[in-house]
Amino acid sequence: MKIYSFKRFIIAILVLGAVSSCEDFLERPAEDTYTIDSFYQNDEQLYQSVNTIYNSPWYDFQRGFMKIGDVMAGNLVFDIGDGYTNLVLNNSDADIANASASLWSVNAYCNGVIQNVDLKSGPQVSQAAKNTVKGEAMVWKAMTYFYLVRCFGAVPIIHDNAAIIADNSSATLKRNKIEDVYKYITLILHDAIELLPEENMKGRIDKYSAYGLLAKVYLTKSGYGMSGTRNEADLAEAAKYAKMVIDNSGRTLHPEYSEIFQLKGNFSEESLIAWHWTVGAQWTSQNSLQSDLSLTNFSDAVQSWGNWVYPTIDLQTAFEESATTLSRNYRDARRKATIMMVGDTYDYFWTDMGGFAYNWDSATDGMYGGAISFVSGTGSNVTKHIVGRLADAQAQGYETLDRMHTPLSTHILRLSDVYLVYAEAVLGNNATTTDASALAAFNAVRARALKGNHVDETSLTFDMIDHERRVEFALEGDRWYDLVRLHYYNPAAAKAQILAQERGTWEGLEDFYTNGDDSNLEITTHKVTGLSDEDFTIPFPEVDLSLNPGLMDEPVDFDFGSIGYN
Template sequence: MSASLWSVNAYCNGIIENIDMKTGPEVSETTKLTVKGEALVWKAMTYFYLVRVFGEVPIVHNNSAEIASGTYNDKYKATIPNVYDYIVMTLEQAIEWLPEENAPGRIDRYSAYGLLSKVYLTRSGYGMDGSRDQSDLDQAAAYALKVIEESGRELVPVFSDVFRLENNQSSESLLAWHWRGDRDPWTQQNSLQSDLALTGFSEFGDTWGGYAGPSVDLQDAFGENALSLERRNRDTRRKATMMMYGDVYDYFWADKGGFDWADYVLNVQGEIQTPTGANQVKHLVGNNNDHVLGLGYGMANMATGLSTHLLRLSDVYLIYAEAVLGNQSSTSNAKALEMVNRVRARAFGKPYEEFLETTDFLSVLTFDDIWKERRLELATEGDRWYDYVRLHYYNPSRAINELKAQRRSTYNGLMAFYESGTLDPEVTYYNEDTPAPNVTDSHFKLPFPDTDLTMNKHLLEDAVEVDISQFSY
């Protein structure tokens, strides 16, 4: 994790330096600024990950200059506020350089606005005790609103369609990793399906994720229960996130009439691999035919072309609502309500105007409402842990207590239940004897790897204040 993030930072710095030194073909000034702006967004995202994973980290503004000066291994860590200031400065410059519109799938100014809103929302709680900095919350709301009102972007109407190959570059996706379903060269491809899908899910013999699965706690959050043969499915995000008994997917194995989870595990595999009664859906593409239908070409062993969305429009909607709520216990702000309810309307499969008249419409928002909505909307997209990191900034006891209370254990006897259709609590039951996770304050950031510590002893020392004004682009 550390090596990859520092490599991205160095790569972004190198792109900017090379363009400034004019070491490439002659292109327009607009193109140069666009590419530099894209590099700055990735650099900001890199530091956003670094500060949330490791906490205090060094600021490496120009790799070439530091290598030339011989000081590269003598860097001191900057404070967390310094790092956030650096991220903000980087994104502000990116906004100045980036166009409002870019080629489909590429970063534009609204990608930077959206990321900046998320950075401000996260920073708002750092060093606070039970509340958040109002000026940061106001900035988070303001930048999110620019995306909402000025970008022209809209939610993909059907939630599950966000994660289909044909929507790799949808207007909902503000920032994503885009892949090519090929192994030559290695690393251009998305290989998540191999780690997440049931054995035999593709014809390449490259899937081994069936023995894991979304947690029972996440099923609880969706109001779902693996100890039932009936799926409630009112929130369409559940089926688009985890596959369970009774679920059939027309977009997987389309050439075979769809993928039926129960039929597959009972009659093809002859076992239920997952100990939680659910398997992964997001990040899967299906078989080779599904890949051809989605992108026009086939995939390869451990290689798909499915994009990995890192910042979506629905996330920005929820950021706006949470920033507007801020330190209040509740809000009836019309725009905040609209944003959350637009996310919910799609989840319940209804047009927004029709959803207004249902009992599922929220007329008052609390933090718990938005907190849960973020979990259901972004489940298994790699965001939830970072929500806990930012919650821990200002409300550590809640973050720790929630994690300790999660139902992370497994079921016994699911195969017998699904084969017979009759639940015998003596045979099929949830294991209650799993101890709660030992979560403490120290678990909300990782230590630097030994390789980094060997190269730079100052990483073991306290962070120092860094004057961010010394840096510019």
């Protein structure tokens, strides 16, 4: 992963990438450079040209996706002494710089698609195809700004990269107010909804993808600038658009939670928006998360160094689990699909070796190493984002893995998210709700996870929904943004959650697991201290600030009339 400057991505990507392939959606490597010599003769060529938006520009956000989304949220540890665990970030951090550059590159690429599709399409390209790809680009653009505003707060709204170049303002851009950024996101999504079909090709964004994201944006927006309560009109919009997805999309929750995060779930019906990765010669087209997150030497085909990356004690507690017992709690299927713990077995990992058992001893691997050492400080490792060995990929219909490359999709918005957005929006500012449709949505998510252990809830509170969100989306790069949303209108509650978390490690696990000796079990506690409101906003990278000093100025109003919005 590499560092780019903010200015580079303001000016670098103006038009669609050159593609002439007629392969199926996302079966070709994404492009890492973008040129101006494409001309689309038919619908298929046009659709292929925007495959890139589903992977390559997002590549350098992957590590920040996990560190911001889960490490800062208290779900995961990369390095117990780092700024993400301690919520003390500085603007020289490489992963912040990469995340920022990646997000701005996505925005620039989307702008190029939106502004050039009509100009670069031949007479055989249908209006429906042009509308669809523009709509897809608009949703990805909205998603980009949704990440930007929740990470960095007030950011510049760059609607047209060509205009920025023309007036030579790339180094003097001002940040726009947070409320204007949210308004911009909703306007872009409304435009996308007008263009997108109700059904698109498998894995691609459709109208209901946009409705689902719009619902989540309104739910988040509802708390900004409020104190103690949320904006009722925004909550109503969140509920309305979420209900459209629930009632009209025809989508249902996938019956087996763990399968969503396997290769067989790459194009799950439940997935509304996803990064879809490929394995090929072109760098940035691939999912590299297995390398960061999986046990060292876990695969014979993918390099990995994740021994010391592990889920927190606090997340285990959220799943009603403890590393200090050998009696595993399998009541909630999401735990094992999210966190590996001693005693767990997986039939979809190491399929050529009879399956994988997570035990506190060594196991022989192949190409990349020899021995696995189970050294996690919390007695657990990550399950999500892991493909495993080459045989595991082949068993699910994918022939190739390589170095830091897997083709495992990263789900950014799932149907279960929309269900819980709906439940929370209906609850709104009330202490409880017994609304039947909100209960139905909430109970559907829990019933899948708990199966025969599930008993329908008859009343909901915010804490119940918030907890359900944490365990449903754990290690999916999303939890931090729930805390940001809460902090918008109830900063004390958001801070209290973080300050109460145990982000430390266990001593004595090896004696316990290998010798049955629990006398040395003790937590080396690690807590966030000195938490301030400013800690809920990530600092701009120093490279961005050095090239664009306007980012240090106070945010200004955005002129929506200048881009055709009232």
